[in-house]
C-alpha cells in the first residue's frame with residue numbers, strides 16, 4: 001500500500017501549484033476541495049443530511065446542488081459552515097480511503113487539503129508537507145487570483161491555523177516566497193520514494 005502524504009498550506013501559499021508539480025512527477029494527487037465539491041453533488045449521504053439540516057432548497061428540482069443558496073446560508077454564519085463541514089468531511093475521508101486503495105504500485109500518494117491541521121486529519125498521514133510563504137506575499141497573490149480585497153483575504157487568513165504551528169507539525173516544508181520550488185519538490189520526492 002502506498003504511503004499517504006498530506007499536503008497543506010495557508011491560503012495563497014501555493015499548495016495547488018506544488019500539487020500540480022507532484023502530479024507531473026507521476027504522483028497520484030487527491031484534491032480534497034475539488035472532490036468535496038463533486039461529492040456534494042453525487043454522494044447520497046451528504047445530500048440527505050444537507051436536506052435534513054438546511055431544507056429541500058439546497059438542491060434544485062433536477063437534483064443539482066444549489067450552490068448559491070448554500071453559500072447564502074453559510075455566509076457570515078460560522079455555525080452553519082461547521083454543520084456543512086461535519087456532513088461533508090467524513091464522506092471525503094471515506095472517499096479518499098477508497099481512492100487510496102485503487103492507486104496500485106506507487107511509493108506514495110498525496111492528499112491536498114487546506115485544513116489538515118484545523119481538523120485533526122493530519123494524524124492520519126504517514127508524512128506531512130506544508131507549503132508556506134510570507135503573509136504579505138500570500139495576500140498579494142490571493143487578491144490577484146480571486147480579484148478580492150485585502151480585507152477579505154485577511155479575514156480568511158485569520159481563521160486558519162498559524163504558519164508556525166503548521167511548520168512545527170510537518171515533516172517537510174516548502175518555502176514559496178522567491179525560492180525555487182522545483183528543487184525542493186524533487187528533493188522531497190526522492191526522499192518519499194525511498195522510505
Ligand code: ATP
Nearest residue numbers: 009010011012013014015016017114141142145176
Ligand atoms: P488556496 O488555499 O487559497 O487555494 P493555494 O495554497 O492553493 O491557495 P495557489 O492557488 O497554488 O495557492 O497559489 C495562489 C496564487 O499564487 C495562484 O494564483 C498562483 O498561481 C500564485 N503563485 C503560487 N506560487 C507562486 C510563485 N512562486 N510565484 C508567483 N505566483 C505564485
